[in-house]
Amino acid sequence: MTTPRLDITGHALANASRARMLCAMMDGRAWTNKELAADAGVTPQTASVHLHHLAGAGLIAQRRSGRCLYHRIAGPEVAAMLEHVAGLTPFDHLARSQRAKAAALASLRCCYNHLAGTIAVALCDALIARGALRCAGEGMVAMPSLLWRGLGVDLPDKAGRVVVRSCLDWSERRDHIGGTLGRAILDHALAEDWMRPAGPRRGLHLTAHGRVALAAVIGCDPRGLDHA
Incomplete structure (x- = not known):
C-alpha cells in the first residue's frame, strides 16, 4: 500500500x-x-x-x-485544500496588521476562481433556503430556479443533475459555492460591477449596485450587507 x-x-x-x-x-x-x-x-x-x-x-x-x-x-483542488487548511489556522498569534488584513478579507474575497467570505456564505444559504440549491450528503445540487438567471448562470434543462462543488470558507467555517457554478457567479458579479477588486490582492468591494442586486437574491434589506 x-x-x-x-x-x-x-x-x-x-x-x-x-x-x-x-x-x-x-x-x-x-x-x-x-x-x-x-x-x-x-x-x-x-x-x-x-x-x-x-x-x-x-x-x-x-x-x-x-x-x-x-x-x-x-488547480481548484489545491485551492480548495488551501482554503480548508486556512480555516483550521489560528489567528491569535498574528500581528495587529496581519489580523486587520485577515478581517478585511473575511467579508468578501476571491477564493481562487469563486466568491468567498461572509457575503458568499450568505448567498449560498439564501439559495438553499429558496430552493435553488439542495444539500446532498456533504455536497449540493443545483435545482431549476429563476434565481440562477439573476446571478448570470445558465443551467441545463436537467438542472437537478448539476452537482455543485462546495468549498469550506476559512473565515466563516461554513460552505460557499465553488467550482464552475461559483466561477460563473463571480464572473457575472465583476462584469455587472456588483463587485470590484479592493484592499489586499484578492479582496473585493461590494458596490452599492451589487448590494441591491445581491440583496434581491438573499432576501434581506440591502443595508444589511454593509456590515456582512
Whole structure:
C-alpha cells in the first residue's frame, strides 16, 4: 500500500513566506517572481527558491511568457485544500496588521476562481433556503430556479443533475459555492460591477449596485450587507 506523502505538502506549507505567496495567488491569477517577493517581504532571489519548492510539491504551476515566468495555484483542488487548511489556522498569534488584513478579507474575497467570505456564505444559504440549491450528503445540487438567471448562470434543462462543488470558507467555517457554478457567479458579479477588486490582492468591494442586486437574491434589506 502506497502511503500519501503528506510530509511533502506539509513541509512546503511550513514556511511563512511561502504561505504568504500562496495566499496572494489565491485570487486565481498568475504572478511574477518580483510581485510575489513583494507580497512575501523577501528578495526576488529568495522568492525563486520558495517558488521552486512550491512547484516541486505540486502546489503551483509555472508558465513562461516572454521574459517573465508566471506562477499560479496548480488547480481548484489545491485551492480548495488551501482554503480548508486556512480555516483550521489560528489567528491569535498574528500581528495587529496581519489580523486587520485577515478581517478585511473575511467579508468578501476571491477564493481562487469563486466568491468567498461572509457575503458568499450568505448567498449560498439564501439559495438553499429558496430552493435553488439542495444539500446532498456533504455536497449540493443545483435545482431549476429563476434565481440562477439573476446571478448570470445558465443551467441545463436537467438542472437537478448539476452537482455543485462546495468549498469550506476559512473565515466563516461554513460552505460557499465553488467550482464552475461559483466561477460563473463571480464572473457575472465583476462584469455587472456588483463587485470590484479592493484592499489586499484578492479582496473585493461590494458596490452599492451589487448590494441591491445581491440583496434581491438573499432576501434581506440591502443595508444589511454593509456590515456582512
